[in-house]
Amino acid sequence: MRTKIVAGNWKMNKTSAEGAALIAGIRKELGDGKLPVEVVVCPPFTGLDAAAKALAGSKIGLGAQNMHFEAPGAFTGEVCAEMLKALCVQYVILGHSERRTFFGETDAIVNRKTKMALAAGLTPIVCVGETLAEREANKTEKVVTTQVRDSLAGLGADLAKVVVAYEPVWAIGTGKTASPAQAQEVHALIRRVLAVISDGQTATGIRIQYGGSMKPENAKELMSQPDIDGGLIGGAALKADAFAAIVRGAL
Numbered sequence: 001m002r003t004k005i006v007a008g009n010w011k012m013n014k015t016s017a018e019g020a021a022l023i024a025g026i027r028k029e030l031g032d033g034k035l036p037v038e039v040v041v042c043p044p045f046t047g048l049d050a051a052a053k054a055l056a057g058s059k060i061g062l063g064a065q066n067m068h069f070e071a072p073g074a075f076t077g078e079v080c081a082e083m084l085k086a087l088c089v090q091y092v093i094l095g096h097s098e099r100r101t102f103f104g105e106t107d108a109i110v111n112r113k114t115k116m117a118l119a120a121g122l123t124p125i126v127c128v129g130e131t132l133a134e135r136e137a138n139k140t141e142k143v144v145t146t147q148v149r150d151s152l153a154g155l156g157a158d159l160a161k162v163v164v165a166y167e168p169v170w171a172i173g174t175g176k177t178a179s180p181a182q183a184q185e186v187h188a189l190i191r192r193v194l195a196v197i198s199d200g201q202t203a204t205g206i207r208i209q210y211g212g213s214m215k216p217e218n219a220k221e222l223m224s225q226p227d228i229d230g231g232l233i234g235g236a237a238l239k240a241d242a243f244a245a246i247v248r249g250a251l
């Protein structure tokens, strides 16, 4: 049985004080007892320290939204895995479509980052997904297969520790959600590709989140699909009540 995982990607939102307040609101909604599913919040770098403090005593995990693939050194403006570890960060989103589109991240870069994150003991949440043009040109299968294969190449047994997030680019921030059937079809494809690059048992154990305009109204149906193991939430993760409602929908 895969434990579902719901993560909030705050993107470039929330000062550290605003983030701490949001976490207080989420804790109030969900309580500090055992959570029904794995829950993670991913503030921007500047909010991680305050978030770690605001999360003390809660079961909610802390994630970052990016990191560099190199060890400490002369890389102005970058942040490395060990810095995240030192702030009690446990997860890191890698290869988000906004990183791929606006900051030129390729599968090869995402692969290096994934390897570094795993070596540091972080759980990578590796994002894949096709654009609208790719979907309309019937290239979804090819694009997603290549992204999964190349971003997750050469991980060996560590592949089992990765979380994959399927985020169709056309559904991100647009209010257009993939239908449960559309999402399930690609999630099943991703699991088949994972089986090809590892083995059936490993692929069966890997969590695959859906992301793209997930909200309380559609979360439950999406996450009840057989291969949808949680959500990566953008806009709706910025409000404590909406995020908590999505977490409850994962049950």
Ligand code: 13P
Residues within 6 Å of the ligand: 009, 096, 167, 171, 172, 173, 174, 175, 211, 212, 213, 214, 232, 233, 234, 235, 236
């Ligand atoms: P929205 O939920 O705002 O569509 O964003 C999804 C996303 O990109 C999460 O990483």
